[in-house]
Amino acid sequence: MDLNRLRAFQAVYQHNSTVGAARTLSVTRSAVSQSLSKLEAEIGVKLFTRAAKGLVPTSAGHSLFRRIDPFLSSLENEVRAIKSAGERPSGLLRLGTPVAFGRCYLPVKLAAFRARYPEVEFALELGNQTRLLSLLEAGELDFTIADVFDDPSPSRLRSSLFSLETLFEERMTLVCSRAYFEDHRLENATIETLAACNFLTYQSQNFDLKSWFRHHFAKVPPQLSIALTVDDSHALIEAVKCSLGLAVFGSHLVEPELESGALRAVLSGPADEINRISLVQLLDKKPSLTERAFVKHLLAG
DNA sequence: CGGTGCCGCATACCAAGTGC
DNA sequence: GCACTTGGTATGCGGCACCG
Numbered sequence: 001m002d003l004n005r006l007r008a009f010q011a012v013y014q015h016n017s018t019v020g021a022a023r024t025l026s027v028t029r030s031a032v033s034q035s036l037s038k039l040e041a042e043i044g045v046k047l048f049t050r051a052a053k054g055l056v057p058t059s060a061g062h063s064l065f066r067r068i069d070p071f072l073s074s075l076e077n078e079v080r081a082i083k084s085a086g087e088r089p090s091g092l093l094r095l096g097t098p099v100a101f102g103r104c105y106l107p108v109k110l111a112a113f114r115a116r117y118p119e120v121e122f123a124l125e126l127g128n129q130t131r132l133l134s135l136l137e138a139g140e141l142d143f144t145i146a147d148v149f150d151d152p153s154p155s156r157l158r159s160s161l162f163s164l165e166t167l168f169e170e171r172m173t174l175v176c177s178r179a180y181f182e183d184h185r186l187e188n189a190t191i192e193t194l195a196a197c198n199f200l201t202y203q204s205q206n207f208d209l210k211s212w213f214r215h216h217f218a219k220v221p222p223q224l225s226i227a228l229t230v231d232d233s234h235a236l237i238e239a240v241k242c243s244l245g246l247a248v249f250g251s252h253l254v255e256p257e258l259e260s261g262a263l264r265a266v267l268s269g270p271a272d273e274i275n276r277i278s279l280v281q282l283l284d285k286k287p288s289l290t291e292r293a294f295v296k297h298l299l300a301g
Numbered sequence: 302c303g304g305t306g307c308c309g310c311a312t313a314c315c316a317a318g319t320g321c
Numbered sequence: 322g323c324a325c326t327t328g329g330t331a332t333g334c335g336g337c338a339c340c341g
Contacts, residue, residue: 027310
């Protein structure tokens with residue numbers, strides 16, 4: 001059934017004339033008259049009685065109007081809502097993030113964005129980078145936050161699938177408790193001294209530690225003694241404070257502890273490895289208005 | 302990519318009713 | 322009777338889909 005013919009019928013019913021309907025629909029009365037005739041031919045029933053001054057609905061006309069008027073009105077409202085949604089950020093944003101970043105930094109940014117655009121909702125996925133990149137690739141996330149190092153080893157992030165935008169940079173520092181530092185004589189530590197220590201890591205394959213060793217010594221000790229693996233920065237900091245071993249942290253996570261002297265940095269200095277915390281998107285995906293607004297919001301700092 | 306057919310619409314015109 | 326309003330319809334044009 002042709003929607004335009006139904007709209008012509010609706011307008012004629014409301015005005016009891018083809019002239020009024022034509023004005024409403026911005027067409028000539030001839031077009032209205034023709035649409036109406038075709039609709040009647042299609043249904044096989046007269047919808048109006050042609051009177052001297054206008055058109056009077058038949059019982060079939062009344063019945064049809066009662067059915068289609070709510071439908072056409074709700075259809076128009078729905079289309080209007082969809083159009084206005086395209087003009088302002090709204091809807092669901094699916095975001096992946098490392099656990100520590102998702103807990104500490106992101107909630108503030110999400111709150112500020114939503115204060116500005118209350119029609120936006122978030123679905124936050126906390127997890128390790130490998131899993132988040134897989135979800136992004138499968139189209140189950142709109143963005144993910146990732147750690148990007150200058151490490152020359154092959155990285156999935158450097159494939160042609162993804163586009164990267166740096167949000168901010170942090171120094172990667174190897175730290176331990178003051179007691180652990182003194183017990184293991186870690187002032188001017190060599191790779192051999194460090195290789196004899198215990199380590200704590202975020203990731204089961206301890207990429208963070210390997211990357212730190214490659215950066216500072218251009219090689220990784222053949223055997224690292226991993227005392228703890230935990231994907232939670234608070235747990236990791238507490239374990240380091242208890243002298244369980246050494247762990248690599250983004251500088252912002254342990255700044256207070258380093259300043260108070262509760263933790264000590266090993267080989268600390270300007271030569272520390274830089275982690276560019278970046279926003280990752282699929283390269284060939286055209287970002288929506290909401291996604292573009294969110295990227296702009298994060299990049300604004 | 303051009304030919305063809307269909308469809309919606311506008312234009313022009315006709316018919317009928319109404320008011321002065 | 323005439324001007325005006327309104328509805329109906331023949332005709333032509335333009336846009337679009339389909340096909341070879």
